[in-house]
Amino acid sequence: MSQATFRIWRSKPGGENGGFIDYTTEISEGMVVLDAVHKIQAEQAQDLACRWNCKAGKCGSCSAEINGTPRLMCMSRLNSLDLTQPVTVEPMRTFPAIKDLVTDVSWNFRVKKGLKKFAPRKPDAPDGTWRMAQKDVDRVQEFRKCIECFLCQDVCHVLRDHEKHDAFIGPRFLTYTAALEMHPLDTADRLPDLKNQNGIGYCNITKCCTKVCPEHIHITDNAIIPLKERVVDRFYDPVMRLLRVFQG
Amino acid sequence: MQVIPVTAVRRGFGTTSRRDTWWAAPLAVFVGLSAFVVYATWAAFQGAHYTYGPYLSPFYSPEIFGDSPHAWFGPKPAAWPALLPFSPALLILPFPGLFRFTCYYYRGAYYKSFWADPPSCAVGEPRKSYWGEHSFPLILQNAHRFFMWVALVFIALLAYDVWLAMWFPDPATGGTVFGIGIGTLILGVNVVLLACYTWGCHVLRHLVGGRRDDQSQCGMAYACVSGLNGRHQLFAWCSLFSVMSSDLYVRLCSMGILTDLRLF
Numbered sequence: 001m002s003q004a005t006f007r008i009w010r011s012k013p014g015g016e017n018g019g020f021i022d023y024t025t026e027i028s029e030g031m032v033v034l035d036a037v038h039k040i041q042a043e044q045a046q047d048l049a050c051r052w053n054c055k056a057g058k059c060g061s062c063s064a065e066i067n068g069t070p071r072l073m074c075m076s077r078l079n080s081l082d083l084t085q086p087v088t089v090e091p092m093r094t095f096p097a098i099k100d101l102v103t104d105v106s107w108n109f110r111v112k113k114g115l116k117k118f119a120p121r122k123p124d125a126p127d128g129t130w131r132m133a134q135k136d137v138d139r140v141q142e143f144r145k146c147i148e149c150f151l152c153q154d155v156c157h158v159l160r161d162h163e164k165h166d167a168f169i170g171p172r173f174l175t176y177t178a179a180l181e182m183h184p185l186d187t188a189d190r191l192p193d194l195k196n197q198n199g200i201g202y203c204n205i206t207k208c209c210t211k212v213c214p215e216h217i218h219i220t221d222n223a224i225i226p227l228k229e230r231v232v233d234r235f236y237d238p239v240m241r242l243l244r245v246f247q248g
Numbered sequence: 249m250q251v252i253p254v255t256a257v258r259r260g261f262g263t264t265s266r267r268d269t270w271w272a273a274p275l276a277v278f279v280g281l282s283a284f285v286v287y288a289t290w291a292a293f294q295g296a297h298y299t300y301g302p303y304l305s306p307f308y309s310p311e312i313f314g315d316s317p318h319a320w321f322g323p324k325p326a327a328w329p330a331l332l333p334f335s336p337a338l339l340i341l342p343f344p345g346l347f348r349f350t351c352y353y354y355r356g357a358y359y360k361s362f363w364a365d366p367p368s369c370a371v372g373e374p375r376k377s378y379w380g381e382h383s384f385p386l387i388l389q390n391a392h393r394f395f396m397w398v399a400l401v402f403i404a405l406l407a408y409d410v411w412l413a414m415w416f417p418d419p420a421t422g423g424t425v426f427g428i429g430i431g432t433l434i435l436g437v438n439v440v441l442l443a444c445y446t447w448g449c450h451v452l453r454h455l456v457g458g459r460r461d462d463q464s465q466c467g468m469a470y471a472c473v474s475g476l477n478g479r480h481q482l483f484a485w486c487s488l489f490s491v492m493s494s495d496l497y498v499r500l501c502s503m504g505i506l507t508d509l510r511l512f
Binding site: 070085088090133135138155157158160161164167183184201202203205208220221225226230232233236 | 259268378
């Protein structure tokens with residue numbers, strides 16, 4: 001067994017600022033950062049707060065910043081990290097801290113409530129079911145892989161550095177909107193919302209959201225840019241406007 | 249157990265806990281794009297050594313007005329203002345230039361490298377104010393689709409140049425004879441890379457099917473453009489390098505520094 005040092009963010013009681021504390025613990029082959037945090041919690045810091053659930057990269061609970069990069073703790077193997085120096089483990093910086101590694105991500109759920117819901121067309125068959133080609137739903141299936149870990153929201157500089165939480169819904173909810181807007185059964189029109197209150201224009205396509213997504217969803221190329229182009233079609237392209245006039 | 253106090257959440261230019269060489273990619277983009285812009289500007293203002301035999305530099309194609317046999321409408325118009333510098337490249341380069349400038353890939357890349365917005369993912373920024381592409385001036389990036397149409401025309405014109413680059417002057421007959429030279433291959437590879445970049449454009453992907461929800465009705469076009477779009481970054485750089493190399497090759501041949509090798 002070898003040892004590794006973890007520099008973990010600990011909050012002060014009642015205050016938002018805290019500090020890093022170094023914990024040295026024994027590690028073994030196959031361990032991930034979450035294992036190490038649990039070991040430290042069990043042996044050295046019983047009051048260390050950490051949110052987790054599945055330990056399989058599917059629940060999206062253990063999001064944190066490991067060596068400064070937003071990642072899931074349960075999917076960060078220790079043998080992929082440089083253990084010659086302390087491994088920093090911090091909470092997501094875009095959201096308010098609750099305690100230690102736990103952040104308040106409820107803003108995301110409030111944003112989701114404000115988005116237009118799925119509005120399917122009338123059923124195609126008398127039994128109340130629909131018919132659609134597999135190819136038509138393939139595109140939106142990618143977006144449904146999202147586990148809502150909110151790492152994309154954490155790394156997005158529009159939220160992280162510029163705090164545009166009131167004007168921009170972030171990559172997670174642009175992906176969510178894409179899943180609905182591109183759905184072959186959906187009839188709702190989300191483009192005015194995307195342009196105005198959802199602030200899609202704030203995205204400057206730096207692709208950080210795509211880089212940190214643990215589900216490897218092509219957030220920028222397959223969700224955000226196609227939505228941006230739909231908004232351009234509707235609001236910024238005079239040729240398309242003219243065509244719509246002729247098409248009635 | 250060692251306590252390291254931190255007084256506030258990090259904000260400010262370049263502050264990050266990242267340990268990797270996060271600055272390497274933005275720096276490489278900065279150097280690469282700067283080198284291209286400097287070379288392209290220098291080459292565009294030269295107005296000379298842009299043809300060699302059947303070869304025409306892609307920076308100067310199409311040659312609308314000019315002194316070479318490739319010019320569509322002959323020499324520079326007499327009405328051209330004397331104070332205004334003239335080069336055939338200056339008439340056409342703004343179009344592919346603006347196509348690249350407004351390209352979704354390049355936008356993301358140069359926002360990071362030239363404007364540090366952000367310098368890299370999860371790295372602090374130098375300024376607090378931010379408008380993104382939500383308002384003027386960056387809202388004008390939405391004009392990308394119009395430059396894409398021009399870029400598609402340029403691909404056809406450059407492909408025709410490759411065809412012309414296969415017909416070499418024949419001193420014996422005074423006509424032309426079919427042949428392939430190193431220059432033909434360089435111009436050919438260049439147009440293939442430019443086509444892969446242009447045909448993988450996000451706007452083209454939107455127009456050939458992305459705007460529709462019924463993908464099953466779009467045929468193969470959407471799948472093909474999506475395939476190229478997945479490698480848009482790769483083709484963006486390869487085509488940038490190839491277009492610069494093509495100009496350099498024609499220029500060096502024209503200046504007599506390089507000898508064009510005829511394969512047959």
